[in-house]
Amino acid sequence: MLAPDEGSGPLVELSFHGRKLRNMDFLSKSDPFVVMFVGDQSALDESQFKMVGRTETIWDNLNPDFVTKLYLPLKRPDEENTRVLLQYYDQDSKESLELSKEYLKKQDFIGQVMFNVVELLSVDHKLLSMKMSNRSFKADPKAGTSIITAEELPDRSASAQYVVEFRFTADCEMPKRKKIFVILSRSVKQPTSLGPPWIPIYRTGAMDAPAKSGQEFKFQDFSLTREQLNACDDARPLKIELFTYKKSGAHTLQGYVELSISKLRQVESDFMFPIQLQKEGSLLSGYVFQPGSMTSTNSATLGIHSSLRFCFTRLTWRNRF
16 A cells, blocks of 8 residues: 555555666656555565555656655564565656556656565665666666665554644745645665665645745645654654656755654744755745744544644745746
């Protein structure tokens, strides 16, 4: 499943990353996405697997970090092992509402990897870095590397739900037709040089930045379970990154803020978190704060619901982007 359900019992969350993927395009870089298949321990080729979903497409990028996750029930070592097949594609046609073999035939195949979940959970840092193979499962060094990270999530019987809201206030005029978006990530539990230090968990859509000083707009609200947000660890660092959007996919990171749910509960509601700026960006200064206090409601049917409202404010930009 691609999102935790409302059942009980622990889960394994799988995250996917590509490194040095084969470039399938001539005038730009590949637009990769991953198709996920699940089978039992006896599955050896694609026909023995069940297609369960796909990630989002990351445009013009040979080193993608995908937001979409795969969630599997956590089994005991003596239970039947689950095997996962990941196929990387370069998207060449428009999005399809129904993922099918016919749709995949229209895309460029990059490479694939296959692994056992129990193997992933038993290695250091719960991370596999695998060279990809061709459709015949023969090594294809030029296809690139697939990195898979796993995290064991606790029992879901007492889960919590967070409603997250991002607001943006322009304190000066900004160029017209400039779009911005936000990526929310959580830190890796056991960092290693073999994998990324952050796991992206949500990306907003790209929206037009306000052109007038003092104008405010908000991204569409979204919900995350406590497992998705911080793996039920309120001290787990979270990162909020602000990007300016480019159609080519070469987005520019303007700045970021690192915080945690524990830190938010310790500070006053109007506390300003300074944005850590990027040298290549156009943002000169800015802050993020959570207006109002976090609210929680305990209910046997609703669980715990908290509101996280983050506002980008007091932003100063260069005259030109």
